Amino acid sequence: MKLIATLFFLLPVLAYADTTTYSCNYTTYSDQDGNHKAEKKFELNFIVDKAARKSYMLGNNGSTEVKLVESSDQLAFIEVTATGNIMTTAIDSKLNSVHSRNSVMFGEILPSQYYGKCEVK
Numbered sequence: 001m002k003l004i005a006t007l008f009f010l011l012p013v014l015a016y017a018d019t020t021t022y023s024c025n026y027t028t029y030s031d032q033d034g035n036h037k038a039e040k041k042f043e044l045n046f047i048v049d050k051a052a053r054k055s056y057m058l059g060n061n062g063s064t065e066v067k068l069v070e071s072s073d074q075l076a077f078i079e080v081t082a083t084g085n086i087m088t089t090a091i092d093s094k095l096n097s098v099h100s101r102n103s104v105m106f107g108e109i110l111p112s113q114y115y116g117k118c119e120v121k
Contacts, residue, residue, distance in 0.1 A: 018051035022075070024089070024097045026116035042114060044089065044099060046077055057089075091118050 026042045028035060045058040048068060055068040057079060069076040079087040089099045099114040 018049065020048045020050075021121040022046040022048070022091060022095075022118045023121055024091070024099070024116055024118040026097070026099060026114035028116075029112055029114040031110075031112045038114070042116075046075075046089070046091075048075075095119065 022045065024044045024046070026044070027038050029038055029042075030036070042060070046066070047056045047058065049055070055066050055077060056063050057066045057077060064079060067078040069078065073093045075091045077089045081087065085101070085103045087099070087101050089097060091097045095118040097116050097118050099116075101110075101112045101114075103110045103112075
């Protein structure tokens with residue numbers, strides 16, 4: 001009985017160890033008109049739950065599940081929006097990040113990329 005109680009007590013700690021949050025702040029961006037300093041604060045947070053094999057993005061418009069692609073020196077998150085637009089975010093081993101939006105509106109592509117830095121929490 002003590003063993004079960006101990007495991008039950010440690011379960012939240014074990015679950016926490018399998019979850020990582022990447023908090024990313026983007027300070028510049030590029031679009032069809034060039035490179036610009038971001039005037040408004042733009043942050044994205046990514047939660048990776050290794051135990052559940054799921055990843056989520058928390059942004060200005062709420063949260064959504066995203067696909068995680070990992071390699072030895074980077075993480076990439078892929079989001080397909082409800083309208084079919086594709087958003088990708090890459091984080092390198094030094095925690096530099098690029099968030100790319102490839103939106104199509106009225107039959108025309110509206111590309112943009114945001115550049116920033118992430119922290120692991």
